[in-house]
Amino acid sequence: MTKILLVGCGKMGSAMLAGWLEQGIAAADVVVVEPNPAQVPAGVALVGAAPEIPAAFSPDIVILAVKPQVMADVVPAYARFAGQATFLSIAAGKPISFFQTHLGQGAAIVRAMPNTPAAVRRGITVCCAGPGVTDQARSSCQSLLQAVGQVAWIEDEGLMDAVTAVSGSGPAYVFLLAEVMAEAGAWAGLPAELAAQLARATVAGAGELLRQSNDSAAQLRINVTSPGGTTAAALAVLMDQGKGMGPLMTDAVVAAALRGKELAG
Numbered sequence: 001m002t003k004i005l006l007v008g009c010g011k012m013g014s015a016m017l018a019g020w021l022e023q024g025i026a027a028a029d030v031v032v033v034e035p036n037p038a039q040v041p042a043g044v045a046l047v048g049a050a051p052e053i054p055a056a057f058s059p060d061i062v063i064l065a066v067k068p069q070v071m072a073d074v075v076p077a078y079a080r081f082a083g084q085a086t087f088l089s090i091a092a093g094k095p096i097s098f099f100q101t102h103l104g105q106g107a108a109i110v111r112a113m114p115n116t117p118a119a120v121r122r123g124i125t126v127c128c129a130g131p132g133v134t135d136q137a138r139s140s141c142q143s144l145l146q147a148v149g150q151v152a153w154i155e156d157e158g159l160m161d162a163v164t165a166v167s168g169s170g171p172a173y174v175f176l177l178a179e180v181m182a183e184a185g186a187w188a189g190l191p192a193e194l195a196a197q198l199a200r201a202t203v204a205g206a207g208e209l210l211r212q213s214n215d216s217a218a219q220l221r222i223n224v225t226s227p228g229g230t231t232a233a234a235l236a237v238l239m240d241q242g243k244g245m246g247p248l249m250t251d252a253v254v255a256a257a258l259r260g261k262e263l264a265g
């Protein structure tokens, strides 16, 4: 079985770990390095720092899941695994060349961008393989990530900041939608608890319908919209070409992608 070393078990690392364990990946095949153990499930080998990794543990995949801002301090301690393991970074912004600098030019590096729905095996991860990555290593990464959702590979690393802005950060946009729908419902007179229940169930139900349906998102929207009805009145506001959701989302995605570029160094 593939041996996994997970470096950083915060919000994203723990979401992936939860998905793997639920999917039947053996806890015995995982070692977690995490100085703050609160989010690490019982039964998984946990160490606080790289020197404490058991000498007998030889990982096939080292997942780098710490914040981009601390990556340069954290990564060199794992250079000893270069040559035997593939490094799978999930950090926003950090390019493959950054890891080659810190781990050696020959290190096998996959840059990936997952998202937190991995915790319920509904994630999507986009991967880009560096030059040292063998077909076998690529296939091991594919299997691991596929256990927690969909996987797509791209050749052009330059697209990763845009990927991050759409699917990496995207769950936050959807949760915000649920938040503001609830607030709007309360503003319209609903009890706050009922408004929150309606917003949550509607976002989750619409998401599930989108997942299961063969129709496009646009068609599913049209299916809700009776001519001259209530939805059309709302969409006239939300689809305003100047200040509706379209231009607002474009601004948001551009801002996220720019931030990714800033985190590169």
Ligand SMILES: NC(=O)C1=CN([C@@H]2O[C@H](COP(=O)(O)OP(=O)(O)OC[C@H]3O[C@@H](n4cnc5c(N)ncnc54)[C@H](O)[C@@H]3O)[C@@H](O)[C@H]2O)C=CC1
Residues within 6 Å of the ligand: 007, 008, 009, 010, 011, 012, 013, 033, 034, 035, 036, 048, 049, 065, 066, 067, 068, 070, 074, 090, 091, 092, 113, 114, 115, 116, 168, 169
């Ligand atoms: N949160 C998200 O939705 C997503 C995050 N990412 C990426 O995942 C990475 C982690 O992000 P989050 O999980 O959100 O952050 P987080 O702050 O929740 O998790 C980072 C974890 O790293 C641990 N850590 C710090 N120093 C360490 C060290 N020396 N060794 C081992 N662990 C150490 C921290 O204690 C923390 O638990 C980032 O690079 C981020 O760009 C990627 C996709 C989505």
Ligand SMILES: O=C(O)[C@@H]1CCC=N1
Residues within 6 Å of the ligand: 092, 164, 168, 169
């Ligand atoms: O906000 C961030 O920087 C990370 C990357 C994508 C989602 N969370």
